[in-house]
Amino acid sequence: MTPPDTAPTLFDQISFDAAGLVPVIAQQYDTGEILMVAWMNRDAVGETLATGRVCYWSRSRQALWRKGETSGQTQRLVELRLDCDGDALLALVDQTGVACHTGRRSCFFRAARDGDWHVIADVVTPPDALYGDR
Amino acid sequence: MTPPDTAPTLFDQISFDAAGLVPVIAQQYDTGEILMVAWMNRDAVGETLATGRVCYWSRSRQALWRKGETSGQTQRLVELRLDCDGDALLALVDQTGVACHTGRRSCFFRAARDGDWHVIADVVTPPDALYGDR
Numbered sequence: 155m156t157p158p159d160t161a162p163t164l165f166d167q168i169s170f171d172a173a174g175l176v177p178v179i180a181q182q183y184d185t186g187e188i189l190m191v192a193w194m195n196r197d198a199v200g201e202t203l204a205t206g207r208v209c210y211w212s213r214s215r216q217a218l219w220r221k222g223e224t225s226g227q228t229q230r231l232v233e234l235r236l237d238c239d240g241d242a243l244l245a246l247v248d249q250t251g252v253a254c255h256t257g258r259r260s261c262f263f264r265a266a267r268d269g270d271w272h273v274i275a276d277v278v279t280p281p282d283a284l285y286g287d288r
Numbered sequence: 289m290t291p292p293d294t295a296p297t298l299f300d301q302i303s304f305d306a307a308g309l310v311p312v313i314a315q316q317y318d319t320g321e322i323l324m325v326a327w328m329n330r331d332a333v334g335e336t337l338a339t340g341r342v343c344y345w346s347r348s349r350q351a352l353w354r355k356g357e358t359s360g361q362t363q364r365l366v367e368l369r370l371d372c373d374g375d376a377l378l379a380l381v382d383q384t385g386v387a388c389h390t391g392r393r394s395c396f397f398r399a400a401r402d403g404d405w406h407v408i409a410d411v412v413t414p415p416d417a418l419y420g421d422r
Contacts, residue, residue, distance in 0.1 A: 164400060167405055179313055179322060190371065191311065191376040203400060236396065236405055237324065238389065238397070242311075242396075244322055244396045255372065261376075262370065263372070264371075265368065266367070266370070271298060271301055274369075
């Protein structure tokens with residue numbers, strides 16, 4: 155993990171888009187499973203590196219999104235990687251529980267088969283248990 | 289692999305952005321390695337499913353980008369997956385050679401350490417050998 159150093163060089167090599175965002179892939183560090191794709195702005199990158207807990211930018215809420223804040227399904231950062239042209243990040247994480255709001259481990263639970271999408275993963279934790287009655 | 293069926297339902301569940309694009313993660317199907325992130329428009333999705341060879345949309349060239357057309361480093365589609373909110377694709381592929389134009393296997397060859405990015409992967413095939421004298 156990277157210490158909470160906010161050296162400008164690190165941020166300067168990230169090509170944020172016109173909205174100030176960069177897409178981030180979250181991958182379970184030991185199994186290689188792709189958990190989700192979300193977005194970070196500069197503040198989210200900084201907080202993630204500083205705290206070691208993954209923080210995204212919610213485009214729908216227009217606010218920092220500390221993954222697991224409501225559901226408890228947090229992501230511990232293992233390593234943050236940048237691609238060749240600087241416009242995508244890969245976060246190797248250790249996911250507590252499930253990454254998807256549907257209660258599945260991964261958000262990528264639909265596969266193209268016979269011209270349509272087919273669900274290929276079961277719900278592990280029902281959404282009610284993640285978000286209900288809090 | 290999905291046969292070349294262009295049923296509208298498959299496309300209708302993909303949330304293309306304002307530019308008509310969706311981000312795509314390419315993952316080596318057997319090792320789990322993340323190779324690259326690129327973009328597809330509707331035509332690229334259709335061609336990829338129809339041919340079984342991964343085709344992206346090049347934002348810089350504003351044209352279909354048949355991966356490996358110049359370099360020979362093609363990607364055979366094993367499975368295409370869609371995330372929960374329909375705005376990201378995961379392509380499980382079998383990568384011939386290297387995915388990155390720098391000649392590295394993966395585009396994600398830089399890791400955040402001590403407040404800067406450090407190269408963590410070697411060049412496998414020099415770019416000259418991929419793109420030179422053609």
